[in-house]
Amino acid sequence: MSIIIIGAGEVGYNVARRLSRERVDIVVIDKDEEKIKRVSETLDVNAIQGSGSSMTVLRKAGIEKAEIVVAATNSDEVNMVSCLVAGVQAIVPIKIARIRDSEYASNVRILGEDHLDIDLVINTDQEMVTSITRILETPGALDVEDFANERIRMASVLIKEGNAIIGNKMMDLKKTLYPDLRVIIAAIYRDNKLSVPSGKDKVMEGDLLFIIGEPSTISAILAPLNCYHNSALKRVMIFGGDKVGLSLAKTLEKKGVHTKIIEPDEERCEFLASELDKTMVLKGDFTSQELLEEENIHEMDAFVAVTEDEEKNILIALLAKRMGARRVVVSINRSAYLPLVYHIGVDVAISSSLIAVDKILQHIRRGKIANVASLLEDQAEVIEIEALETSDLVNKPLKDLRMPKGVLVGAIFRGEELLIPNGETIVHPGDKVAMVVESAAMKQVEKMVMVKPEYW
Amino acid sequence: MTRILPILGILNLFLAGTMLFPLGISWHYGEKEIGSFLIAVGITAVAGLLLYLPFPKERGDITRRQAFAIVAFGWISASIFGAVPFVLSGTFANPLDAFFETVSGFTTTGSSVLTSTAIDTFPKGLHFWRAMIQWLGGMGIILLSIAILPFLGVGGMQLYRAEVPGPFLDKLRPRIAETAKILWQTYLLISGLEVVFLFLGGMSIFDSICHSFTTMATGGFSTQGASIAAYGHYHRIVITFFMFLAGTNFALHYRFLRGDFRGYLRDREFRFYVTLILAGIGIMFVYLFFEIGGGWGNRLEDAAFQVISIMTTTGYATADFGVWPAFCQYLLLFLMFVGGCAGSTGGGMKCVRIMLLFKYAQQELRRIIHPHAVITVKVGEQTITPAVLNGIVVLVILFMGIFVLASIAMTALGLDIITSISAVAAALGNIGPGLGRVGPAEHYAHIPALGKGILIFCMLAGRLEIYTIVILLFPEFWRK
Numbered sequence: 013m014s015i016i017i018i019g020a021g022e023v024g025y026n027v028a029r030r031l032s033r034e035r036v037d038i039v040v041i042d043k044d045e046e047k048i049k050r051v052s053e054t055l056d057v058n059a060i061q062g063s064g065s066s067m068t069v070l071r072k073a074g075i076e077k078a079e080i081v082v083a084a085t086n087s088d089e090v091n092m093v094s095c096l097v098a099g100v101q102a103i104v105p106i107k108i109a110r111i112r113d114s115e116y117a118s119n120v121r122i123l124g125e126d127h128l129d130i131d132l133v134i135n136t137d138q139e140m141v142t143s144i145t146r147i148l149e150t151p152g153a154l155d156v157e158d159f160a161n162e163r164i165r166m167a168s169v170l171i172k173e174g175n176a177i178i179g180n181k182m183m184d185l186k187k188t189l190y191p192d193l194r195v196i197i198a199a200i201y202r203d204n205k206l207s208v209p210s211g212k213d214k215v216m217e218g219d220l221l222f223i224i225g226e227p228s229t230i231s232a233i234l235a236p237l238n239c240y241h242n243s244a245l246k247r248v249m250i251f252g253g254d255k256v257g258l259s260l261a262k263t264l265e266k267k268g269v270h271t272k273i274i275e276p277d278e279e280r281c282e283f284l285a286s287e288l289d290k291t292m293v294l295k296g297d298f299t300s301q302e303l304l305e306e307e308n309i310h311e312m313d314a315f316v317a318v319t320e321d322e323e324k325n326i327l328i329a330l331l332a333k334r335m336g337a338r339r340v341v342v343s344i345n346r347s348a349y350l351p352l353v354y355h356i357g358v359d360v361a362i363s364s365s366l367i368a369v370d371k372i373l374q375h376i377r378r379g380k381i382a383n384v385a386s387l388l389e390d391q392a393e394v395i396e397i398e399a400l401e402t403s404d405l406v407n408k409p410l411k412d413l414r415m416p417k418g419v420l421v422g423a424i425f426r427g428e429e430l431l432i433p434n435g436e437t438i439v440h441p442g443d444k445v446a447m448v449v450e451s452a453a454m455k456q457v458e459k460m461v462m463v464k465p466e467y468w
Numbered sequence: 469m470t471r472i473l474p475i476l477g478i479l480n481l482f483l484a485g486t487m488l489f490p491l492g493i494s495w496h497y498g499e500k501e502i503g504s505f506l507i508a509v510g511i512t513a514v515a516g517l518l519l520y521l522p523f524p525k526e527r528g529d530i531t532r533r534q535a536f537a538i539v540a541f542g543w544i545s546a547s548i549f550g551a552v553p554f555v556l557s558g559t560f561a562n563p564l565d566a567f568f569e570t571v572s573g574f575t576t577t578g579s580s581v582l583t584s585t586a587i588d589t590f591p592k593g594l595h596f597w598r599a600m601i602q603w604l605g606g607m608g609i610i611l612l613s614i615a616i617l618p619f620l621g622v623g624g625m626q627l628y629r630a631e632v633p634g635p636f637l638d639k640l641r642p643r644i645a646e647t648a649k650i651l652w653q654t655y656l657l658i659s660g661l662e663v664v665f666l667f668l669g670g671m672s673i674f675d676s677i678c679h680s681f682t683t684m685a686t687g688g689f690s691t692q693g694a695s696i697a698a699y700g701h702y703h704r705i706v707i708t709f710f711m712f713l714a715g716t717n718f719a720l721h722y723r724f725l726r727g728d729f730r731g732y733l734r735d736r737e738f739r740f741y742v743t744l745i746l747a748g749i750g751i752m753f754v755y756l757f758f759e760i761g762g763g764w765g766n767r768l769e770d771a772a773f774q775v776i777s778i779m780t781t782t783g784y785a786t787a788d789f790g791v792w793p794a795f796c797q798y799l800l801l802f803l804m805f806v807g808g809c810a811g812s813t814g815g816g817m818k819c820v821r822i823m824l825l826f827k828y829a830q831q832e833l834r835r836i837i838h839p840h841a842v843i844t845v846k847v848g849e850q851t852i853t854p855a856v857l858n859g860i861v862v863l864v865i866l867f868m869g870i871f872v873l874a875s876i877a878m879t880a881l882g883l884d885i886i887t888s889i890s891a892v893a894a895a896l897g898n899i900g901p902g903l904g905r906v907g908p909a910e911h912y913a914h915i916p917a918l919g920k921g922i923l924i925f926c927m928l929a930g931r932l933e934i935y936t937i938v939i940l941l942f943p944e945f946w947r948k
Contacts, residue, residue: 014642032643035643037641037642037643037646038642039642045853053532056624056625056642056643056644056645057642057643058639058641058642
């Protein structure tokens, strides 16, 4: 398979990085010499310096043979023109474009078959809002993802110093803490390594646990797991009234949460006020401690910083945390900041570029694997597959399957029923299976779940 | 270290595997060296396992620094273990000579410590091993392992950069393992073609294979004491042609085989390479014809063979150019520095660098005339960035610096000036024979031990394009 990626920014780079480990031929195009240098020095891909909307450059990149074109620059216009030029030059089966302007993104006529013929439009703003809302509603979790049409939820929990469960074995944890809850601890992140735990592993301070279960049970287990006093989400303060902020405020006020939104620009404030009903719009900059004080920051269940400026988000979130906000959520763009922000006290960080990367990967892998979410950038992935009759997965107890190392079946959906599996569980054809897979084992798993050729 | 040693271990196991070929040859001819090879395979394999097994298998990328260390130590360890069969067979005066011969083999230099009579009576199995290490070293042992063993992933690219000569990274396919595979397949194919042509001309199959190995690697070891002078016109012409191919960028050969017939002509470096060769042959021919005389056909053949042999850094000889006029000798000495194209198996500084250096100088001169002009160095359509140009200038400075220091050191050991200069030039450019007492009719056995050590360093530095070896001597490289 050969893939052309236009734009070597956060999104393009990370898509290239993830796919390059899967033995596909990748060509990355970017105008910026520095970015191209970074790509060619760190990734096993072909890097070409030039404009992704130039015919010559695309031909040089082998557009005639490309199966997928991903336009992931920062500019909507460049992405659209690139897809157009690519489509004119050759018949590219799949075209993916990152388009942030919702006016374009929702226009079926421009993007549809008659004109640009783009197969997937990546607009991360809405995704961000959904993700943030989900996390806000799950106190204690660092990240929350839903699968199988939101019937399975996965949350990650950081075990902080002083937590009572430190030192317990995984299997005892199940007996004492949640005997009746149908959840499973699917993975542990410890010492910069992600692993699938066995029953004998002990919980240690600083562990990041990944838990899979039904959405309702997840919230129930989080309270005992990290000694979090579980209270309903009542008050939220949002910093930044751009698209994401506005949309988030709308969602929250619909859910009956008291919401305040801070925006520095006066005109934008007026616009926000006209768009929002119950939300209080405040004009203020990111250094305004007085404003935060006045508006009772210490009463807030959560403080969410979602401006375009990630450094600003991090700074004000830290300030809010110090002033008593219970939980701070920041939006960042650069994935390199992710490990950093958790260390300095940010509770949750969400990266729009990583969300975009996930969406693109989901689409590229479509068919074999239904849903993809990455854990900790890309050390492991959560995938959801349908167990085909002909795959290696079915009609054997799980313990007898020769699973590659670093793979865990987290949940099985049979019709309406959710099963949390153990070694004896047998996967039936037609079941939906959620698995946690370490990235090194990804290739083997793909092989395993695919249809065996003799049946064709 | 835990990242480097297991990879070196794998390379060693790999080397042990390649030793099975000469082992088979020895067995076929019923030579007593079969014992030496058996022991050598054992030692190499055990050393490989000892390096590989104790360490946990770490995944993930290797850093650039680690890549340099792997390539440099990989070559050194291959040369040490590759010398084991020679040492065990007792055909060399001492282990240092055997090591010198092996380094000369892997780096495709072709300088030999063996006298021509020794070569004529050399066992076949060892002859085969001598040719085979040149062939392995020609396209690169690391590159071969990237192609065959998919254990390196992204790290493969860092290794590729550290081993493959040339100022740019010319990737034929997006993935490095694929690129490596393609290059080796092309190499194998052309080598096979040469075997067929040589065999059809009446050379024995054994000699055909050995000579193909050493031609395509631009190595220059021969199974004959008299080198290619032992063969007739047909073989000389075939070998001349294949030396020329070996000095060309293999990416161009690959594109040609894929149907891009005009690729050669489009490539500026190739044009420069051909121009230089034709000019060299022309001047040499005219001078030889009027100075020595004796039939224009013979002189043209001499000129063509010797110019191509030296410029591609092969180092075969059909005539003793040590007795040619001084002008011709000096011309050959100059060509030693030029070398083949980037991406070829040839050594030297590479045509593209010389070409760019000229253009760079031209650019600076034009800048003096037009102080306000914005001038860039271009090759064909492509603009060469200042970073690349700086890299080339620094490499040439290091190349010349090592050349000067090493040749001064050689004279300090009591060798004459011509011998010292040409021996170092021939080692650094991976050519083989030099002038004076290391000329084509001579050998390297009489060089003092320390001198051999210097030449070994020069050969490795030349093959790995200076940086990879010299960086090991840099204290900062070892600092945490």
